[in-house]
Amino acid sequence: MLLIALFTIWPVVMALYLSLTNYDVLSRQDWVGFSNYQKLWNNELFWRSLENTAIYAFGTIPVRMAIALAVAVALNRSFRGRSILLSLYYVPVVTATVAIAIVWQEMYDPNYGAMNHILSLVGLPRIGWLGDPKWAMFSIILTSVWRNIGTSLVIFLAGLQGIPEQYYEAAQIDGAGRWHQFIHLTWPLLQPTTFFIFVTSTIAAFQVFEQVLVMTNGGPANATTTVVHQVYNTAFQSLQMGYASAMAFALFLVILSISMINVRLFRSDVQY
Amino acid sequence: MLVPFWWMVATSVKPDDQLFVYPPEWIPRSVDFRHYARVLSVSNFGRYVLNSFILVVVHTLTYLALASVAGYAFARLRFPGRETLFIVLLATMMIPQQVTMIPVFLMIKGVPFFGGNDLYGEGGIGWMNSWWGLIVPSMVAPFGIFLMRQFFQTLPVELEDAGRIDGASEFAIFGQIMLPLAGPALVTLSLFSFDAGWSSFLWPLLITTTDEMRTIQLGLMIFRNQFLVEWGPAMAGATLATIPSILIFIAGQRYFVRGIAMTGLKG
Numbered sequence: 001m002l003l004i005a006l007f008t009i010w011p012v013v014m015a016l017y018l019s020l021t022n023y024d025v026l027s028r029q030d031w032v033g034f035s036n037y038q039k040l041w042n043n044e045l046f047w048r049s050l051e052n053t054a055i056y057a058f059g060t061i062p063v064r065m066a067i068a069l070a071v072a073v074a075l076n077r078s079f080r081g082r083s084i085l086l087s088l089y090y091v092p093v094v095t096a097t098v099a100i101a102i103v104w105q106e107m108y109d110p111n112y113g114a115m116n117h118i119l120s121l122v123g124l125p126r127i128g129w130l131g132d133p134k135w136a137m138f139s140i141i142l143t144s145v146w147r148n149i150g151t152s153l154v155i156f157l158a159g160l161q162g163i164p165e166q167y168y169e170a171a172q173i174d175g176a177g178r179w180h181q182f183i184h185l186t187w188p189l190l191q192p193t194t195f196f197i198f199v200t201s202t203i204a205a206f207q208v209f210e211q212v213l214v215m216t217n218g219g220p221a222n223a224t225t226t227v228v229h230q231v232y233n234t235a236f237q238s239l240q241m242g243y244a245s246a247m248a249f250a251l252f253l254v255i256l257s258i259s260m261i262n263v264r265l266f267r268s269d270v271q272y
Numbered sequence: 273m274l275v276p277f278w279w280m281v282a283t284s285v286k287p288d289d290q291l292f293v294y295p296p297e298w299i300p301r302s303v304d305f306r307h308y309a310r311v312l313s314v315s316n317f318g319r320y321v322l323n324s325f326i327l328v329v330v331h332t333l334t335y336l337a338l339a340s341v342a343g344y345a346f347a348r349l350r351f352p353g354r355e356t357l358f359i360v361l362l363a364t365m366m367i368p369q370q371v372t373m374i375p376v377f378l379m380i381k382g383v384p385f386f387g388g389n390d391l392y393g394e395g396g397i398g399w400m401n402s403w404w405g406l407i408v409p410s411m412v413a414p415f416g417i418f419l420m421r422q423f424f425q426t427l428p429v430e431l432e433d434a435g436r437i438d439g440a441s442e443f444a445i446f447g448q449i450m451l452p453l454a455g456p457a458l459v460t461l462s463l464f465s466f467d468a469g470w471s472s473f474l475w476p477l478l479i480t481t482t483d484e485m486r487t488i489q490l491g492l493m494i495f496r497n498q499f500l501v502e503w504g505p506a507m508a509g510a511t512l513a514t515i516p517s518i519l520i521f522i523a524g525q526r527y528f529v530r531g532i533a534m535t536g537l538k539g
Contacts, residue, residue, distance in 0.1 A: 087522070088274060094521045096471030098489040099510040102496050103280045106503055114279050146276070207370060210473055214493055228370050235374050236478060248370045 039243065045222065046230060046247065050254070052137060053226040057205035059141035060148070065197060067145070068152035069190075073182070075153075076160050086157075090150035097147070101214035104143045105130060108215075130216055133223040140211050140224055152197050159193030160186070199262050206255050227251045280514070284308070284507035307504035308512070311495070316483050317509065320491030327487055328469035330407055335416055335465045336458055340451065343420025348432060358421075369474065377478055401481045416461050423457040463524045470517055488513050 071089065075082055092100065107114040108129035116126045129139045163186065171181050209228040212218060218225030218233070227247065235244030285303045311317050345351075346358055431453075473489040480486050486494065492513045496506045 091274075091277070091518060091521060094467050094471075094517050095514050096473070096489050096517060098471070098473050098493050099513045100276070102492065102506060102510050103276050106283070106506065107276060107279055114275070209370075214496075231370050231374075235377075241374055241378065245374050248374060251370060 039246075045225070046227070046250075048222055049218075049225045049227045049230045052222075052224060053206055053208065053228075055137055056141060056144075056208055056226065057202060059137070060144045060205055061198065061201045063141075064145045064148055064201070065152055065194070068149050068197075069156050069194075071149070072153050072156035072160055073186070075157060086154070089153050092147040093150035095147075097210040098214055100143065100147055101211045104139075104146075105215045108139050131220060133220050136216055136220060136223045140208075140215060143211060143215070144208070148201075152201065155193060155197055156190070159190050162193075163189050195262075199259055202258055202262065203255055206251065206258070227254075277514075280507050280510055283503055284511050286504065307508040310505045311508045311512065316486070317488075317491060317495070317512065319484060320486050320488040321512075323485060324470055324488040326403075327407060327472070328466050331469045332462050332465040334407075336461055339416030339420045339461060340454060340458065342417045343422075344424050346417065346421040347424035348429075373474070373478065380479065401479065401485050416465075419461060420454070420457060423454060427453060459524065463520065466520055467517065470520075 075085060110116060110126060110128050110131060113129070115129060119126060127135050130136050167185055167189075168181060171185055176184070207228055208226050209232065212224055212226050212229045213232070216224045218229050228251070231244050231247045231251070234240050234247060282299065284307055285305060346354065471489055472487065473493075476485075476487045476490045480490065483491075483494075492509050495509050
């Protein structure tokens with residue numbers, strides 16, 4: 001407990017304090033009040049990174065959840081080889097982000113990479129992927145979706161298995177088809193699970209950093225820089241720790257508000 | 273799903289002249305392990321692996337110890353403020369790492385008496401670039417404590433009572449009754465701990481400054497940055513960095529899946 005207090009609570013307090021100073025490692029600390037936040041408000045790069053982060057979140061979450069749900073429904077019956085399939089989807093999750101980012105970066109190479117080759121096999125033109133400002137974020141989104149399907153899948157599966165068989169049988173007796181069953185039975189009963197996955201995915205998505213640092217370092221032309229990436233640059237490259245703390249805190253507030261909005265939106269109770 | 277992995281391994285064993293070919297060959301015409309040799313000889317890869325390994329082992333042991341003790345305390349022992357403290361604990365789980373990383377970094381840098389620091393923690397580098405700095409901050413374990421608490425709550429109270437009637441002390445109850453039953457939960461936690469430790473990147477990035485202390489993911493990125501155009505060694509490095517994770521996963525997959533599901537439903 002002491003450790004937790006030491007390394008979590010105290011740093012939060014300190015972060016707040018830091019964000020109100022203009023500390024950079026070289027000179028001494030001066031209290032600057034809210035001017036860091038004012039500077040942040042006017043900082044175009046910060047808003048750009050926030051926009052990119054939001055695009056990232058909107059890109060990854062719905063797609064990932066939809067795919068995970070579809071696969072979960074498909075895997076919901078036991079059949080031979082099922083656990084192997086499940087593991088297959090989960091392997092990318094346990095593989096370190098850095099390694100994945102490196103491999104995908106090479107797959108995205110415009111000239112020799114696998115991705116453009118796949119495109120050409122189906123007759124589509126080549127894309128610049130990571131080197132193209134229009135496609136860079138899409139590339140990162142694609143990699144992340146691939147990687148994280150596993151976690152959502154596993155949780156959806158657990159949720160699906162919590163729905164009793166009898167409901168489905170009753171529905172079938174009443175003549176409901178599979179699709180009908182899904183919409184009126186599975187989906188509503190899955191709400192708590194869906195909600196959980198959505199909220200946790202959102203929180204995680206807004207904190208994206210490693211893929212960005214390794215694959216594009218924020219480029220090209222700041223097309224992929226995210227908030228955490230900016231925090232990192234500001235704090236550890238430019239050494240402006242106070243300003244960076246303000247940025248980190250702002251991110252925290254953004255995530256907090258979004259989570260609260262999510263909770264409000266999803267508060268409908270499910271009638272059994 | 274496995275396409276990228278295949279690409280990684282296939283590229284890592286292709287000899288140089290087959291690498292930059294278009295269209296890319298999915299099945300290597302010949303297999304050559306020269307890239308692996310290069311990786312191991314040119315960089316400090318072995319050292320990175322060792323560092324990560326030590327980090328993971330120490331982290332897992334302390335994580336298990338802390339989480340089980342604290343989890344048990346929250347689940348079964350009665351003390352004032354228990355519920356409040358637990359809520360605070362959960363709240364800290366929601367704070368993103370980015371908010372705390374800067375202050376923690378400064379705290380580590382300013383540890384008194386270490387790394388050339390004086391009493392006030394000034395003048396030197398404190399715990400930076402050291403084992404202490406690398407391991408201690410990640411010992412924070414709200415997730416682990418949460419998991420263990422949920423688990424201990426599922427064990428019947430009668431077990432404890434039986435122990436108490438027989439006159440065992442709290443410690444004995446914990447050590448000889450509760451802990452042995454916690455096997456699956458502990459295994460699950462160790463797997464998560466391994467995964468977290470092995471793939472940790474951000475924190476080593478901030479804390480280590482010399483090559484000797486780097487952990488594997490960080491080392492992989494540095495290595496890749498040096499060999500930007502040489503795909504072969506980069507893929508070989510990535511493969512080396514990935515194999516332990518996959519092995520551990522295969523060995524413990526039941527626990528992984530069950531562990532995620534357990535927190536998913538209770539969360």
